[in-house]
Amino acid sequence: MNIYDIAEEAGVSIATVSRVLHNSDKVSKSTKEKVMAIIDRNDYRPNVFAQGLGSDSMHTIGILVPDIADQYMASAFSALEKLLVSYGYDCILGCSGYDAVEKEKHLKLLLEKRIDAIILVGSTYAGSEDETHNTDYILEAAGEKPIFIINGIIEGKNIYCTATYDEKAVYDVTSALVKKGRRKILFLTDSRSYAANHKKIGFEQALKEASLMPDPELIIHTQNNVHTVSDLLNERDLDFDAVIATDDGMAIGALKYALKKGLRVPEDLDIIGYNNSSICEVSAPELTSIDNKVEKVCSITIDRLIRVLNGETDVPSCEMIHCDLVHRETS
Amino acid sequence: MNIYDIAEEAGVSIATVSRVLHNSDKVSKSTKEKVMAIIDRNDYRPNVFAQGLGSDSMHTIGILVPDIADQYMASAFSALEKLLVSYGYDCILGCSGYDAVEKEKHLKLLLEKRIDAIILVGSTYAGSEDETHNTDYILEAAGEKPIFIINGIIEGKNIYCTATYDEKAVYDVTSALVKKGRRKILFLTDSRSYAANHKKIGFEQALKEASLMPDPELIIHTQNNVHTVSDLLNERDLDFDAVIATDDGMAIGALKYALKKGLRVPEDLDIIGYNNSSICEVSAPELTSIDNKVEKVCSITIDRLIRVLNGETDVPSCEMIHCDLVHRETS
DNA sequence: TTGTAGGCGTTATCAA
DNA sequence: TTGATAACGCCTACAA
Numbered sequence: 001m002n003i004y005d006i007a008e009e010a011g012v013s014i015a016t017v018s019r020v021l022h023n024s025d026k027v028s029k030s031t032k033e034k035v036m037a038i039i040d041r042n043d044y045r046p047n048v049f050a051q052g053l054g055s056d057s058m059h060t061i062g063i064l065v066p067d068i069a070d071q072y073m074a075s076a077f078s079a080l081e082k083l084l085v086s087y088g089y090d091c092i093l094g095c096s097g098y099d100a101v102e103k104e105k106h107l108k109l110l111l112e113k114r115i116d117a118i119i120l121v122g123s124t125y126a127g128s129e130d131e132t133h134n135t136d137y138i139l140e141a142a143g144e145k146p147i148f149i150i151n152g153i154i155e156g157k158n159i160y161c162t163a164t165y166d167e168k169a170v171y172d173v174t175s176a177l178v179k180k181g182r183r184k185i186l187f188l189t190d191s192r193s194y195a196a197n198h199k200k201i202g203f204e205q206a207l208k209e210a211s212l213m214p215d216p217e218l219i220i221h222t223q224n225n226v227h228t229v230s231d232l233l234n235e236r237d238l239d240f241d242a243v244i245a246t247d248d249g250m251a252i253g254a255l256k257y258a259l260k261k262g263l264r265v266p267e268d269l270d271i272i273g274y275n276n277s278s279i280c281e282v283s284a285p286e287l288t289s290i291d292n293k294v295e296k297v298c299s300i301t302i303d304r305l306i307r308v309l310n311g312e313t314d315v316p317s318c319e320m321i322h323c324d325l326v327h328r329e330t331s
Numbered sequence: 332m333n334i335y336d337i338a339e340e341a342g343v344s345i346a347t348v349s350r351v352l353h354n355s356d357k358v359s360k361s362t363k364e365k366v367m368a369i370i371d372r373n374d375y376r377p378n379v380f381a382q383g384l385g386s387d388s389m390h391t392i393g394i395l396v397p398d399i400a401d402q403y404m405a406s407a408f409s410a411l412e413k414l415l416v417s418y419g420y421d422c423i424l425g426c427s428g429y430d431a432v433e434k435e436k437h438l439k440l441l442l443e444k445r446i447d448a449i450i451l452v453g454s455t456y457a458g459s460e461d462e463t464h465n466t467d468y469i470l471e472a473a474g475e476k477p478i479f480i481i482n483g484i485i486e487g488k489n490i491y492c493t494a495t496y497d498e499k500a501v502y503d504v505t506s507a508l509v510k511k512g513r514r515k516i517l518f519l520t521d522s523r524s525y526a527a528n529h530k531k532i533g534f535e536q537a538l539k540e541a542s543l544m545p546d547p548e549l550i551i552h553t554q555n556n557v558h559t560v561s562d563l564l565n566e567r568d569l570d571f572d573a574v575i576a577t578d579d580g581m582a583i584g585a586l587k588y589a590l591k592k593g594l595r596v597p598e599d600l601d602i603i604g605y606n607n608s609s610i611c612e613v614s615a616p617e618l619t620s621i622d623n624k625v626e627k628v629c630s631i632t633i634d635r636l637i638r639v640l641n642g643e644t645d646v647p648s649c650e651m652i653h654c655d656l657v658h659r660e661t662s
Numbered sequence: 663t664t665g666t667a668g669g670c671g672t673t674a675t676c677a678a
Numbered sequence: 679t680t681g682a683t684a685a686c687g688c689c690t691a692c693a694a
Contacts, residue, residue, distance in 0.1 A: 002687055013665045018689060028663060045443055049383035050687035053670045058380065058444070060423070068412075069405045078400045081426050085437075090444060092391070093424040095412050106416075113389070113421060114379055226612050252613050259615055278400075281557050282583050282613045284590055333671055344681045349673060359679060381671035384686045 001044050009042075010035045021046060052114070061305070062110035064094045065121040066103070071248075071277040072294065076121045076150055079298035087306055089116070098124055098191075104137045111144055117305055119148045123163075123195035126152030130192050146308050148301050151292070152194045153318060160308065161318045162301045164292045166195050167202035169323035170244060173272055173290065174206035177242045182270060183212065186238065188245040188254065190224035199246050199274070222250065229253025230260070241269060248273035252283055255330060271330040285329030292323050332375050340373075341366045352377060383445070391421045392636070393441035396452040397429045402579075402608040403625060407452045407481055410629035418637055420447070429455055429522075435468045442475055448636055450479045454494075454526035457483030461523050477639050479632050482623070483525045484649060491639065492649045493632045495623045497526050498533035500654035501575060504603055504621065505537035508573045513601060514543065517571040519581040521555035530577050530605070553581065560584025561591070572600060579604035583614055586661060602661040616660030623654050 007014040012031060019027045020035040027035075038044075052058040061084055065073040081091050092115060096106035103125065110118055118141065126149060127135045135154050141147060142158040149161045177185055187203050189196045204214045218240055222232055229245075230253040245251035251273030255265060263269050265285055273280060276291035300319050307315045334352075338345045343362060350358045351366040358366075369375075383389040392415055396404040412422050423446060427437035434456065441449055449472065457480060458466045466485050472478060473489040480492045508516055518534050520527045535545045549571055553563055560576075561584045576582035582604030586596060594600050596616055604611060607622035631650050638646045 003689095004687080014688080015665060015690080016663085019664090022689090026663065031663080047384070047687050048443065048445055049380050049387070049389065050670090051689080052380035053378070053384050053672090053687080054689050056380070056670085060444075067409065068399065069402070069409045071400070074400045074405045077424070078398070078426055081399075081424065085425070085440070090423050090425070090440070092421050093408070093412065094416070094421070095409055109416075109421070112376055112379065113391075256615060279610055279613045282610045284587060284615060335671080345672085346674085346681060346683095347679085350680090353673090357679060362679085378671050381686090382673080384671080384688090385673050387686085 001042055002047065003044075006035065006038055006042065006044055010038050056114065057116050058090075058114070059088055060090045060092055060113070060115045061117050061119060062092045062094065062113065062115035063119045063121065064096055064103075064106055064110065064125070066096055066098045066124050068093065068095050071279070072275050072292075073121050075277075075294045076298055079295045080119060080121075080150075080302065083299060083302040087302070100133045103133075107137060107141055111141055115145065116309055117146045117148060119150060119301065119305070120152070121150045123152035123193040124191065125149060126154050126161075126194035128192045128194070129197045133193075146305070148305055150297055150301055155317070159317065160301070160304055160315065162297045162304075162321075163195070163318075164297065164321055164323050166292070166323065167198040167205075169290050169292075169325070170199045170202035171206045172202075173244060173325060174203050175210070177244075177270055177272075178206065178210045178212065180270075182242040184215070184218060184240045185242040185244060186240040186254070187214075187219045188229060188243065188250040189219075189221055190247055190250060192221070196246050203244060224249045226250075226253045226256060230256040233257040234260075243269065243271045244274075245272070246274050248275050248277045248279050248287060248289055251287055251289070251330075252279060255283055255285075255287065266329070266331050272325075276324075276326050280326070280328060283330075288328045288331035289326050290323050291326050293321055296321055332373050333378065334375075337366065337369055337373065337375055341369050387445065388447050389421075389445070390419055391423055391444070391446045393423045393425065393444065393446035393449045394452065395425045395427055395434075395437055395441060395449065395456070397427055397434070397455050399424065399426050402610070403606050403623075404452050406608075406625045407629055410626045411450060411452075411481075411633065414630060414633040418633070431464045434464075438468060438472055442472055446476065447640055448477045448479060450481060450632065450636070451483070452481045454483035454524040455522065456480060457485050457492075457525035459523045459525070460528045464524075477636070479636055481628055481632055486648070490648065491632070491635055491646065493628045493635075493652075494526070494649075495628065495652055495654050497623070497654065498529040498536075500621050500623075500656070501530045501533035502537045503533075504575060504656060505534050506541070508575075508601055508603075509537065509541045509543065511601075513573040515546070515549060515571045516573040516575060517569065517585070518545075518550045519560060519574060519576040519585065520550075520552055521578055521581060523552070527577050534575060555580045557581075557584045557587060561587040564588040565591075574600065574602045575605075576603070577605050579606050579608045579610050579618060579620055582618055582620070582661075583610060586614055586616075586618065597660070597662050603656075607655075607657050611657070611659060614661075619659045619662035620657050621654050622657050624652055627652055 003014045007017045094106045096103045139156045147159045153161045224247045229250045243254040273289035276289040280287040280289045334345045338348045425437045427434045470487045478490045484492045555578045560581045574585040604618045604620040607620040611618040611620045
């Protein structure tokens, strides 16, 4: 069933059918009704491939995440999809993993599909401290389609970023812990990504301003996994009175370690996670966590995406918002 | 840059370029090399819309989940995407929510995109006990594209289901608890979906076979939310010595209630969740849970999807696998 | 207000 | 081994 069939059945030309389909005001009411009735009766819908061929768009956005099983990414996608659907876009979702080669491959895959724009979720796409993950392939991709980065920053033409002041969030939390009297704060991080790096900078800055030397032993790079962290802390015999983790999972690992060791939380030990994910409410005591405002970041991103796709040229390339600290029982 | 540009630059016809592109063996080695060089140099790739227009396929699968922020769905999508990409398919992901009208709307949206097949994740798509969610729209959609259901069963032409023996899993667990001496088992469920219903049947069946009457007070329909459940149990003053929940979230709610009340878990109370999600390892004590084998269900589904898309006609319409019980500290 | 015809970029058939 | 051409289904500028 195509536009010719409808035209024939209605006794009009395909141009008229097309006009009816697009609500053109240059069609008489009677023909419009006649054609609409036939369209409805046959449940006819235009072929998106043919439409796409002409317009070079299928109203589809490509979204890339490293891992959709990660709470943060899932929440982000959930928010993005809802907004995009409301604007008439569909979402192709790719899961690239964290490996540089795979990330590039998945981005190329999306580009081949002629999506209208690309959204990269997570600071893993914004390069890393140690330069093992460069961002050239993203700059290149931006030559073809506008790219929007959630929770990471890359400067470049046709690249739009939305991120949170992670450095400041950690700085503030660290300062508050110091003010409270904590002196040996353990910093747990799972990556050397843009965001992780900035969190660390905020942490170290706060210590320095309080004339405390960051202790290298108390800055630990590990996996974001509950048991990996608790096992690791069990092995090393570290002395610390507070924990800041760059993801809730690691904070829970520290909590497990503390409870097993008989430490009182938060009396003997403050523990603060990051992302304010749903697992914060699962543990006992429940986890205090820095909320990085997924939904807000997503809505700011989509606002600008729509503007860019509408051809506006004064769309800001970088927007930053503040995190919240959500107090629960571990601090 | 299109196939005409390449043809012109190579001094051949577009037909020859197309042949080179598809590795036809009816092209001389020399022309093949000449054309390939020009294709590479210009980084030319065929327009997928034009290809789709001819073949009526863009090698894309539509996947519908009620909520991607749900651990089970996220794991499922993650597994499905990885497999599909390996077969050269992309995934459009839609999040429909649990509302019947929205589910139907999202399914229609996918159908309009001319995807090659549809995968529905979650038994919410398989109708409900109380018939408020009928499945007619799915049967209808199956008239257009093959439909694959993960974790739910609908019988119909062009519909392929993969599910777990949930009834048996709950039956076995309930029987084991009874054998251990538990007499007042609380059953927590969050929906009246196909799967939830079968879990309940397994639960009641096991009680009956042990000559225990299921107590209506101990079968609770609630939200799958930690605090909703713990608050609810705090309000009602129920007497129970074991808990089986149809999702880990509710089991954690029961655990929170128990710990607050000073009950010893598992000595005074066994608690068993469902889905074996990552939150099982977050709580203390860690949650025993029924593992419904997401990855395996997904790989069985994709195997058959590929076969169906290859035109095979003897593909089984329904496959069932067994769950595992993963013992942790709450039982 | 309506219709005709050309273009979008492929693939495939048939002829050379 | 290669090329010309129709077909896929829609949109739209231009003509009537």
